[in-house]
Amino acid sequence: MNELYIGAFLLTLLALASVLWPMRRRALVDSAATEAREEENVQLYREHHRELERSLAEGGIDQEQYQRLELELKRNLLADQAAIGQRRYQNKGRPLLLVTAALLVVGALWWYLERGSAADVELTRLQQQVAMDNFAAMQAGQQPDIEPTRALIQAIEARLKSRPDNTRYWYMLGRYASQVGDYQRAETGFRKVYEQSPNDPGAASELAQAIFLGNGNRINDEVSFLVDRALEGDSQDTTALGLAGIRAFEARNFRDAERYWLRAVESTPEGAPGRQALMAGVARARSEQGADGAPAPVSDSASWQIPLTVSLAEGLEAPAGATLFVFARQYNAGPMPLAVYRGPVPQFPESIILDETMAMTTKDRLMQEGQIELVARISSSGQAMPQPGDLQGSLGPLDMGALPEQITVKISERL
Missing domain, CATH: 1.25.40.10 (Tetratricopeptide repeat domain)
Structure with missing residues (x-):
């Protein structure tokens, strides 16, 4: 934000200098020219007046002509002096114009910083910086620093x-x-x-x-x-x-x-x-x-059912209090399950039926077509997400339109 203010201030000074300096220089030149013009008019008036007096003394003009020509000479001098005075008045107004212009620019800058959207621009910059920092941290597998967010x-x-x-x-x-x-x-x-x-x-x-x-x-x-x-x-x-x-x-x-x-x-x-x-x-x-004694999730009205048996390989033992997850998911289509069974670890082998009532979506006849994969996992933490130390087995791909009569998923590996 400080860089924005400094940049705006310097640009304002540059703009003022580019306007004020030529105007000030012109004012100095005009002032000097006006004074020279005034001095020249006075000298000309004095020379012409001396010539009139010399003509009157030599008899070149009479008294009446002298008075008329002298009056005309004075009028010309007054007219020139009036024009010079008007120019000097205009030059005196230039400093006021310059000060007004400077105040207008500075006032506009102050008004923008105080009432304008400079703070919004800064907030947007901070938001973008936080988003980029968090994204970079996630790409590096690190926890984002919360201080920029604070x-x-x-x-x-x-x-x-x-x-x-x-x-x-x-x-x-x-x-x-x-x-x-x-x-x-x-x-x-x-x-x-x-x-x-x-x-x-x-x-x-x-x-x-x-x-x-x-x-x-x-x-x-x-x-x-x-x-x-x-x-x-x-x-x-x-x-x-x-x-x-x-x-x-x-x-x-x-x-x-x-x-x-x-x-x-x-x-x-x-x-x-x-x-x-x-x-x-x-x-x-x-x-x-x-x-709680509610009806079992198997339903006669389900549009599909997958009877299967889950077994545990020799040499593996389920931890006490562990949870058994059995789920079906589309083959090679990501980890998201289509149907999930969850329950306490039984005595293996265990017979389980997955059906549409266990689906993770309410879309009708979800799994009537396509290939699926069956996964059985013993989770010691009770969490659906796989954790190190969990026991798991899988079977697939299986064609939903031609499932084998006997399906056995053997849990045979430790994650």
Whole structure:
């Protein structure tokens, strides 16, 4: 920002010098010329007057002619002096013009710096710098430095002192404060956004999430109200759907938790942050339904079913309290599962049926065509994402249109 001010100041000085110096030089030249012209007129008047007196004394003209010619000579001198006086008056006005021009330029610069968009330009520069630094850190496999983001937050707060009604600045404050884990500031920013624009998409859900995180990942009455308000405005608001699923799960309403999280998965692109967590939540909700005595996930009305057996290779042993994940995914189409089973590690071999009720999407007849891969994983951490030390096995490709009668997935490797 200092470089911007210095550059603007130097350019202003250069512009003033390029205008004022020629004008000042012209004024000096005109002033000298005016004084010389005035001196010359006086000398000419005196010479002509002496000639008139000499003509009168020699009898070349009479008294009446002398008086008439002398009067005409005085009139000419007065006319020349009046013209010179007018020029001198004009020259005296030039300094005022120069000062006015200088004040106008300086005043315009001050007004721009004080009231213009210089601060917005600086905020944009800081945002771009933070984005580039974070991207470079991620490419290098490093944790991004949060200090530049904190500096950006301070710049946003400084700007808000003169622009307290600017919703965009409050949103920026909430967004960047959330990134550094400062949920109190994030709540302040998103609350201002909600107060000023309560019906804007995401206004209620962003505030709900900031309060939830700042409250130790607990749902309170305000969060619940904001979640309902957000879903009334946009039934596909993924932030609100995620929080609604958490609320239902905490109330042991596992079917609703599954339903909310499935809708959130549908609205979240593959590879987007949070999608894996949502899918793991769906699997957990389905597992809890079975643990509570709910009907098994196998459904006679499912459009497809995959009966399979999971076995454990000799020499491998599942850790106590580990979790078994079994999922189907499209072959050579990325890691995202199409259907997931989650449950406690059984006595192997174990028979499991994957069907459409376990799908990570509600699209009809999802897996009727194409090739799939079956994966079984024993997770000691209970997380859906693979971790070092997990046990895993896979089988594929399998043609969904011609599945073998007996399918066995052997867990035979340690990650």
